[in-house]
Amino acid sequence: MLQPFDELPSEFQNKAVKKYYDILKTKKRSIIMKRIVDLIISLLLIIILLIPIIILALLIKLTSRGPVLFKQVRVTTYNRQFKIYKFRTMVCDADKMGSHVTSLGDPRITRIGGFLRKFRLDELPQLFNVLKGDMSIVGTRPEVPEYVARYSDAMYATLLMPAGITSLASIKFKNEDRMLEASTNIDEDYVKIILPKKMHYNLLYLKNFSLRNDIYLMLKTVKEVAFH
DSSP states (O other), rough: OOOOGGOOOOOGSHHHHHHHHHHHHHHHHHHHHHHHHHHHHHHHHHHHHHHHHHHHHHHHHHHHHOOSSEEEEEEEEGGEEEEEEEEOBBOOOGGGOOOSSSOOOOOBBBBHHHHHHHTGGGTTHHHHHHHHTEEEEEEEEOOOHHHHHTTOOOGGGGGGGGGEEEEEHHHHHHTTTTTTTTOSSSHHHIIIIIIHHHHHHHHHHHTTHHHHHHHHHHHHHHHHHHHH
């Protein structure tokens, strides 16, 4: 449920966020239904994919040193921090060896990690984030606090809803690593060039939010992954 606007964190108290808040305020029933759909789909997928999840976990453990899961602090609804779960696709302590985002051919990515990323299988553990309520199936991909601290006023509107596993922006920028391949400062180029473009689609999602649109984006994600 949406909190009263005057009770939102101070960084949300601006006209740009209010514009999107007023749109979402008219869709309270859809927001409630979105959470119910998230619970049903995430629980069903965990049950259906339990054996593949276990197999992938074993492959990661057997082929590289380190934990099976990668946990990182990200930001979700109302600027609240949480730990996102992913299958580890990089070498141990990769986040201390370079940028928070990756470019094509990043040497930190393990052999099986490249396969997991190609088909977005590394995102499967986020189904548990959805069950916990930290994330939704569809919504703005959660960023690290360092990037959120550089949001414009309007960008904070994307935090009126839970972070998502997939989104229109993540589909449009599925080859983000290629865009950053020639970058000499990946963090800066991501924040100044890539992030604003992704946020255009994230804000468009809020403007047109509906359960029908969520289902469309879920199906489109499956199609994009299957025909990568």
